[in-house]
Amino acid sequence: MSLSSTMSTATSSLGNTSTQSQVLSKNISNSQTEGYVKRDAVTITNNTGGAQVLTVRSDDPVLQKQMLSAQSQAEGQDTLNTGLDQLKSLYGGNNYESAPSTYITKLRDAMQSYAAQPSERSLAETAVSAAQDVANSISATTQGISKVRAQADSDISDDVSKLNDLLSQFQTVNEAVTKATASGGDPNDALDQRDKIVSDISKLVGVSTVKRGNNDMALYTNDGTVLFDKLPRKVSFESTGAFGATTSGNPVYIDGVPLKAGTGGNTSAQGSIAASLQIRDTIAPQMQQQLDETARSLVTTFSETDATSGDSPLPGLFTWSDGSTQDGGTLVPGISESFKVNDAYVTSKNGDPTLLRDGGVNGSSYKWNTTGGVSYSKLLDSYVTGMENKHDIDPAVGLGDTSNVMDLSSNSVGWLESYRSASDSANETKAALSQRATEAYQNKTGVNLDEELSKMLDVEQSYKASTKLINAVDEMLKSLLEIA
Known part of the structure; x- marks a missing residue:
């Protein structure tokens, strides 16, 4: 993999991480908002082979x-x-x-x-x-x-x-x-x-x-x-x-x-x-x-x-x-x-x-x-x-x-x-x-703070990994320029 493609992957990952972080932050801030349905940040592969994050509303028509x-x-x-x-x-x-x-x-x-x-x-x-x-x-x-x-x-x-x-x-x-x-x-x-x-x-x-x-x-x-x-x-x-x-x-x-x-x-x-x-x-x-x-x-x-x-x-x-x-x-x-x-x-x-x-x-x-x-x-x-x-x-x-x-x-x-x-x-x-029907619906569609905070930690680790990769590529590019 070339340094440019590696840098592109890391940058894309950083952007996706930012989107995931925004979704999680919104879920956490609305955890007590009546009627709020949590959002899930779903990662999919696009036509170019890259990853993309989509925001999906976690509704459930049957329970509703x-x-x-x-x-x-x-x-x-x-x-x-x-x-x-x-x-x-x-x-x-x-x-x-x-x-x-x-x-x-x-x-x-x-x-x-x-x-x-x-x-x-x-x-x-x-x-x-x-x-x-x-x-x-x-x-x-x-x-x-x-x-x-x-x-x-x-x-x-x-x-x-x-x-x-x-x-x-x-x-x-x-x-x-x-x-x-x-x-x-x-x-x-x-x-x-x-x-x-x-x-x-x-x-x-x-x-x-x-x-x-x-x-x-x-x-x-x-x-x-x-x-x-x-x-x-x-x-x-x-x-x-x-x-x-x-x-x-x-x-x-x-x-x-x-x-x-x-x-x-x-x-x-x-x-x-x-x-x-x-x-x-x-x-x-x-x-x-x-x-x-x-x-x-x-x-x-x-x-x-x-x-x-x-x-x-x-x-x-x-x-x-x-x-x-x-x-x-x-x-x-x-x-x-x-x-x-x-x-x-x-x-x-x-x-x-x-x-x-x-x-x-x-x-x-x-x-x-x-x-x-x-x-x-x-x-x-x-x-x-x-x-x-x-x-x-x-x-x-x-x-x-x-x-x-x-x-x-x-x-x-x-x-x-x-x-x-x-x-x-x-x-x-x-x-x-x-009460039971409402609880079942809210358990499926509502915000669980423990789950959201756990996901936030995972996103933080992903963010750190992306920044380390970008720093590594940056150091490599600097070394190549010095040799040149």
């Missing part, structure tokens, strides 16, 4: 796909869990001290005490007070459900705004990637930014990626709807704001296609938007229906009937804005919003609590204690028995087709707890899966 899917599922489950916890809080603590079922049990006990001593006016007052607690609990829970739905609606609106913003950012970065790739430039920094944006999108909605020429990328939802293809697709949503028992929320449209809400305690929702839709449009409304059916059952159970025929029921202790009884096992949407204790029984509103014993709120034909006996308990006993007797309920509420008012209210709590139990279990599983 698994990570995105796991993130979407975990975010959806966590969002559902949060919504269910909010609904559970409407019932108070772990003993459900604020739940209608708790107050209905207390009402039953108060009614039994009054039936045992119907002459005691104070027990009549206690029973009416217990009934007011039931009505207040149902009213407060109804208002709470409306607030949870409104919060979910607001969260959807915020998430849709974030998604549109991320898709706009994705367009800018994707164009930078394709331009750098087409021109032979370095697209790696832009690729890091693009992957970070896709990761953020996956937490809002399930996303899959398709790569094309020049590193161009298209995005689709998990059910195949286009999110981005050359241009971002429009994600639209009109917030509802306030919610009542009969209010329906508006859908989320992606490229004109409505996004499906999640289903089940172990939710099918991928991303927070689908889970918020599930809370707003499925779980909270069904809980509201169960509350409405409980209110209807209480109106029916404590209704007054004609003392002679036992027919023509009219609201007694409990009433609502319509002022009628609704029997036959048919849901009355929104009845719980105006559900209350009849003023005719409330002392503070010039009512008489002993009407519970005697009847007659709806006129003389509805008065059972016609003799005015203070020990009369037939009507009170019928109310207590009625709370235990089964009657038809609407199967749409998800609690069977027959129940008594006691079981109906407690089964509603059990229904919610069953949902929460399934969600809690799934949340732990999906969070762990997301």
Whole structure:
């Protein structure tokens, strides 16, 4: 080998070493940068037989796909869990001290005490007070459900705004990637930014990626709807704001296609938007229906009937804005919003609590204690028995087709707890899966400082070897010139 070719090889090696050093330095400086994918300096042989160093981004599409899917599922489950916890809080603590079922049990006990001593006016007052607690609990829970739905609606609106913003950012970065790739430039920094944006999108909605020429990328939802293809697709949503028992929320449209809400305690929702839709449009409304059916059952159970025929029921202790009884096992949407204790029984509103014993709120034909006996308990006993007797309920509420008012209210709590139990279990599983998938991806694509520092030592040795070779050739050339 001639001295000139040796010098050329050494110089080339020095240049390659410099490139390797730059790559390693960048990796080390970005070891804590979120979304940074390490670069590898790969040495290849060119057409002239020399060596050349190329910078290669150490990505892994398979692990990235698994990570995105796991993130979407975990975010959806966590969002559902949060919504269910909010609904559970409407019932108070772990003993459900604020739940209608708790107050209905207390009402039953108060009614039994009054039936045992119907002459005691104070027990009549206690029973009416217990009934007011039931009505207040149902009213407060109804208002709470409306607030949870409104919060979910607001969260959807915020998430849709974030998604549109991320898709706009994705367009800018994707164009930078394709331009750098087409021109032979370095697209790696832009690729890091693009992957970070896709990761953020996956937490809002399930996303899959398709790569094309020049590193161009298209995005689709998990059910195949286009999110981005050359241009971002429009994600639209009109917030509802306030919610009542009969209010329906508006859908989320992606490229004109409505996004499906999640289903089940172990939710099918991928991303927070689908889970918020599930809370707003499925779980909270069904809980509201169960509350409405409980209110209807209480109106029916404590209704007054004609003392002679036992027919023509009219609201007694409990009433609502319509002022009628609704029997036959048919849901009355929104009845719980105006559900209350009849003023005719409330002392503070010039009512008489002993009407519970005697009847007659709806006129003389509805008065059972016609003799005015203070020990009369037939009507009170019928109310207590009625709370235990089964009657038809609407199967749409998800609690069977027959129940008594006691079981109906407690089964509603059990229904919610069953949902929460399934969600809690799934949340732990999906969070762990997301963590493992993320760790696997980061272990493959992230920067390991120990490895990078070890490589830096190897590069340093290569640099020293190249400089020694250059110095040796320089000494030889000097000797030749001196001889000449």
